[in-house]
Amino acid sequence: MLTRAERQRGYAGGGLVFAGIVVFIALAVFALLSFNSGESDRPFFDAYVWRILRFTLLQAGLSTLLSVALALPVALALARQPNFPGRIWIIRLMAVPMGLPVLIGALGLIGIWGRTGVLNSALATIGLSEPVSIYGLSGILIAHVFFNLPLACRLLLAGLERLPPDYWRLSASLGLPARSIFRFVEWPAVKPLLAGITGLVFMLCATSFTLVLVLGGGPAATTLEVAIYQSLRFDFDPGRAISLALLQIAVTATILALMALLPTPKNDSAATGRAARRFDGSDLGMRVWDGTIVILAVAFLCLPLISIALAGIRADLVRLLTSAIFWKAAWTSLWIAFLAGVISLTAATAIINARAAIADARGPGITARGFSTLLASLSSLVLLVPPVVIGTGWFLLLRPYGDVASFAPLLVVMINAMTALPFVMRVMAPAFATHRQRTARQAANLGIFGFARLRLIDLPVLISPIATALSFAMALSLGDLGAVALFGSEELVTLPWLVYSRLGSYRTADADGLAFILAILCLALTVAGTAGHRVGKDGQQ
Amino acid sequence: MRMTNTLLAAAMAAVFSVVLPAHAQEKKTLTVYTYESFVAEWGPGPKVKAAFEATCDCKVNFVAVADGVALLTRLKLEGAGAKADVALGLDTNLVKEAIDTGLFEKSGVDTAKLTVPGGYRDDIFVPYDYGHFAVVYDTQTVKNPPKSLKELVEGDPSQKIVIEDPRTSTPGLGLLLWVKSVYGDKAPEAWSQLKKRVLTVTPGWSEAYGMFTKGEVPMVLSYTTSPAYHMVEEKTDRYQAASFEEGHYIQIEVAGLLKNAPNRELAQQFLSFMVTPAFQDEIATTNWMMPAAPTEKPLPEAFDKLAKPAKTFLMDPARVAKNRRAWIDEWLAAMSVN
Numbered sequence: 009m010l011t012r013a014e015r016q017r018g019y020a021g022g023g024l025v026f027a028g029i030v031v032f033i034a035l036a037v038f039a040l041l042s043f044n045s046g047e048s049d050r051p052f053f054d055a056y057v058w059r060i061l062r063f064t065l066l067q068a069g070l071s072t073l074l075s076v077a078l079a080l081p082v083a084l085a086l087a088r089q090p091n092f093p094g095r096i097w098i099i100r101l102m103a104v105p106m107g108l109p110v111l112i113g114a115l116g117l118i119g120i121w122g123r124t125g126v127l128n129s130a131l132a133t134i135g136l137s138e139p140v141s142i143y144g145l146s147g148i149l150i151a152h153v154f155f156n157l158p159l160a161c162r163l164l165l166a167g168l169e170r171l172p173p174d175y176w177r178l179s180a181s182l183g184l185p186a187r188s189i190f191r192f193v194e195w196p197a198v199k200p201l202l203a204g205i206t207g208l209v210f211m212l213c214a215t216s217f218t219l220v221l222v223l224g225g226g227p228a229a230t231t232l233e234v235a236i237y238q239s240l241r242f243d244f245d246p247g248r249a250i251s252l253a254l255l256q257i258a259v260t261a262t263i264l265a266l267m268a269l270l271p272t273p274k275n276d277s278a279a280t281g282r283a284a285r286r287f288d289g290s291d292l293g294m295r296v297w298d299g300t301i302v303i304l305a306v307a308f309l310c311l312p313l314i315s316i317a318l319a320g321i322r323a324d325l326v327r328l329l330t331s332a333i334f335w336k337a338a339w340t341s342l343w344i345a346f347l348a349g350v351i352s353l354t355a356a357t358a359i360i361n362a363r364a365a366i367a368d369a370r371g372p373g374i375t376a377r378g379f380s381t382l383l384a385s386l387s388s389l390v391l392l393v394p395p396v397v398i399g400t401g402w403f404l405l406l407r408p409y410g411d412v413a414s415f416a417p418l419l420v421v422m423i424n425a426m427t428a429l430p431f432v433m434r435v436m437a438p439a440f441a442t443h444r445q446r447t448a449r450q451a452a453n454l455g456i457f458g459f460a461r462l463r464l465i466d467l468p469v470l471i472s473p474i475a476t477a478l479s480f481a482m483a484l485s486l487g488d489l490g491a492v493a494l495f496g497s498e499e500l501v502t503l504p505w506l507v508y509s510r511l512g513s514y515r516t517a518d519a520d521g522l523a524f525i526l527a528i529l530c531l532a533l534t535v536a537g538t539a540g541h542r543v544g545k546d547g548q549q
Numbered sequence: 550m551r552m553t554n555t556l557l558a559a560a561m562a563a564v565f566s567v568v569l570p571a572h573a574q575e576k577k578t579l580t581v582y583t584y585e586s587f588v589a590e591w592g593p594g595p596k597v598k599a600a601f602e603a604t605c606d607c608k609v610n611f612v613a614v615a616d617g618v619a620l621l622t623r624l625k626l627e628g629a630g631a632k633a634d635v636a637l638g639l640d641t642n643l644v645k646e647a648i649d650t651g652l653f654e655k656s657g658v659d660t661a662k663l664t665v666p667g668g669y670r671d672d673i674f675v676p677y678d679y680g681h682f683a684v685v686y687d688t689q690t691v692k693n694p695p696k697s698l699k700e701l702v703e704g705d706p707s708q709k710i711v712i713e714d715p716r717t718s719t720p721g722l723g724l725l726l727w728v729k730s731v732y733g734d735k736a737p738e739a740w741s742q743l744k745k746r747v748l749t750v751t752p753g754w755s756e757a758y759g760m761f762t763k764g765e766v767p768m769v770l771s772y773t774t775s776p777a778y779h780m781v782e783e784k785t786d787r788y789q790a791a792s793f794e795e796g797h798y799i800q801i802e803v804a805g806l807l808k809n810a811p812n813r814e815l816a817q818q819f820l821s822f823m824v825t826p827a828f829q830d831e832i833a834t835t836n837w838m839m840p841a842a843p844t845e846k847p848l849p850e851a852f853d854k855l856a857k858p859a860k861t862f863l864m865d866p867a868r869v870a871k872n873r874r875a876w877i878d879e880w881l882a883a884m885s886v887n
Contacts, residue, residue: 221714241619
């Protein structure tokens with residue numbers, strides 16, 4: 009139920025964002041390919057590439073399966089127990105792993121699961137001398153679940169919380185058993201989200217690099233991302249790097265497309281129509297079950313974070329917090345994160361509106377529907393484009409026009425915005441869709457359009473997903489080293505860069521301290537993000 | 550603090566521009582491409598910058614990238630258009646590739662007085678410091694450290710070491726060449742035996758050393774000079790480097806003059822300055838490497854306690870460049886077998 013003008017604006021915005029992303033990536037690739045780096049005599053698809061491709065898919069597949077399968081019961085339990093002690097803080101803590109530099113997260117995990125970690129030390133005291141070794145596939149899986157379970161859980165929980173409160177009231181009055189609630193209420197709410205979440209987690213695990221090497225136990229554990237990094241950084245063979253990146257994108261896109269073919273109900277059936285009902289989870293057995301699940305998840309998530317915090321507190325925090333370089337880095341990190349977040353949200357809104365406009369059109373043609381699908385896939389697949397490729401490509405493009413150092417901040421913002429897009433989409437798209445279904449007709453009937461509609465109808469409800477999405481995007485950008493490392497500009501010192509520079513010159517304690525501060529910063533962002541969330545929920549009720 | 554410095558500098562600039570207007574504007578700027586830890590607040594950068602600026606009537610501008618490899622990549626990307634006068638921070642394994650770019654020319658610096666072991670000589674690049682790769686161990690857990698590479702390879706598999714990946718890091722490549730130098734054609738067998746002691750292979754030095762200092766693993770591939778940091782800065786001799794009978798592979802860090810240097814003379818002046826005590830005195834306790842030329846100040850006592858390799862391995866850079874890929878494939882094959 010959009011006006012003609014709204015539809016046209018939707019198409020235009022979507023087209024603009026689409027063209028922007030495509031041009032941004034294509035120019036970088038083009039610049040790299042046209043750069044003459046000397047002969048490359050290495051055959052492309054050799055046994056080595058084949059082997060790492062298989063390993064990439066294996067570890068990513070298993071990691072995704074575990075992360076999402078384990079996230080589901082946690083999300084259900086948290087949704088069922090709205091009065092669980094410390095619930096809001098559990099949800100907030102789930103944002104922290106995302107904002108941590110990967111190496112710090114890995115060291116935190118090693119502090120718990122490692123040879124000399126808490127677990128093995130505990131086992132040793134009860135007489136088990138042979139330590140449990142996490143190095144190998146098991147370590148990679150643990151690490152990927154640590155980083156991705158919270159992400160999947162938050163997205164699933166958001167889906168469950170979007171269900172109208174009437175559902176739960178009704179289900180309570182009907183006295184439905186838990187299994188029926190799952191079948192008729194929870195599963196239909198969660199199911200349409202699964203494909204998107206699974207795809208996102210799969211891409212994150214497929215492109216994992218540091219975790220796979222550090223915890224993999226040897227070069228048998230190598231992902232395509234390692235080979236891309238190697239060919240661009242160490243061998244400087246741009247052609248090979250791009251071929252590998254294309255292989256990575258093609259294979260992952262095929263897998264995501266196959267997943268999309270699996271039968272999933274249409275978005276619209278998820279939230280409206282069917283009357284559903286909920287038991288309140290106050291029954292003792294259910295409370296014990298939910299409590300156990302949540303406590304296990306919290307322990308798994310928090311122990312490494314505690315180990316990071318303990319290491320961080322031991323650092324000379326006063327000295328770190330009073331150093332000029334820290335404030336400079338914190339300021340740079342924050343404004344980069346904020347700008348990247350805002351750009352990402354804007355692009356996501358444009359994509360969502362364009363897709364809505366196409367869906368709303370009476371009998372959209374094959375081109376329109378194709379474009380809608382293309383927009384959706386593009387907004388996911390950007391995650392697979394290695395930042396090192398974009399960064400190096402743009403370095404080459406911009407160099408003739410002046411000092412690259414002065415362009416670097418803008419470039420980092422753009423790359424971070426692009427990387428955050430798939431996350432932002434996962435948070436905003438379902439919320440926007442639900443909201444549109446609930447309000448589109450009434451708004452059209454009442455003749456409320458444009459700014460008035462935005463202020464009276466959209467913002468009060470959508471402010472919550474928008475705030476969550478912004479905090480997601482910012483946390484992601486805060487912890488990211490990727491793009492910054494390429495340019496080596498003195499004006500572009502970020503917090504993760506400081507952490508790595510301390511680690512690179514024996515100053516592990518300083519790095520621990522800075523990482524701890526970074527984690528606190530992420531937590532603060534999420535507190536801001538979830539504060540909006542509460543307001544939003546009240547607004548809905 | 551930076552703010553006050555800037556203000557102070559601005560105030561001084563204002564004063565001097567009144568007193569010496571012409572002079573202040575003519576000051577040349579020397580651009581040095583280097584790596585990040587060189588210019589860090591605790592690195593040698595700030596001190597050598599001040600020392601050189603005191604003699605040259607110029608300004609030194611550091612442009613710092615992540616590491617030596619990134620430095621070479623940056624130069625390749627920029628080609629002849631680079632604004633750099635000097636590239637500081639390549640190492641011996643990158644020298645061949647750097648020369649092949651055709652971007653460098655002879656330094657004109659007299660390197661006769663240098664004290665670098667292994668007899669490295671080059672009329673293009675100026676060595677400014679060096680370090681031998683070594684297995685650094687935790688004395689609290691390792692009571693009988695390996696005395697040779699052979700003992701490391703054949704030792705107790707339950708006593709673990711963490712090493713770096715030769716595909717992504719220079720120390721990793723260093724160990725690869727070290728094993729190759731000692732074992733030659735038998736290197737694959739040595740690797741498949743050493744594999745049992747390797748806890749994991751990290752992408753870079755930072756990850757490996759972080760795991761080591763967190764107590765996760767009792768041995769790590771690092772440098773003979775690493776214990777000096779812990780002794781000087783942390784006042785502990787808990788971490789020591791094992792001295793290997795066969796000898797140690799060396800990493801030499803070098804600087805070079807760019808063909809298209811905008812300030813050629815200044816650049817040459819800086820390269821000559823790099824082998825004088827004013828520069829060399831700073832290296833040991835800021836870069837944690839051995840100075841490549843005589844110093845004026847004696848090194849801290851801790852440096853006397855470091856492992857002193859009896860023999861130094863260094864392969865011809867051209868040979869490394871030619872065989873690197875084949876040797877890495879060999880390593881991959883040996884390390885990937887279960």
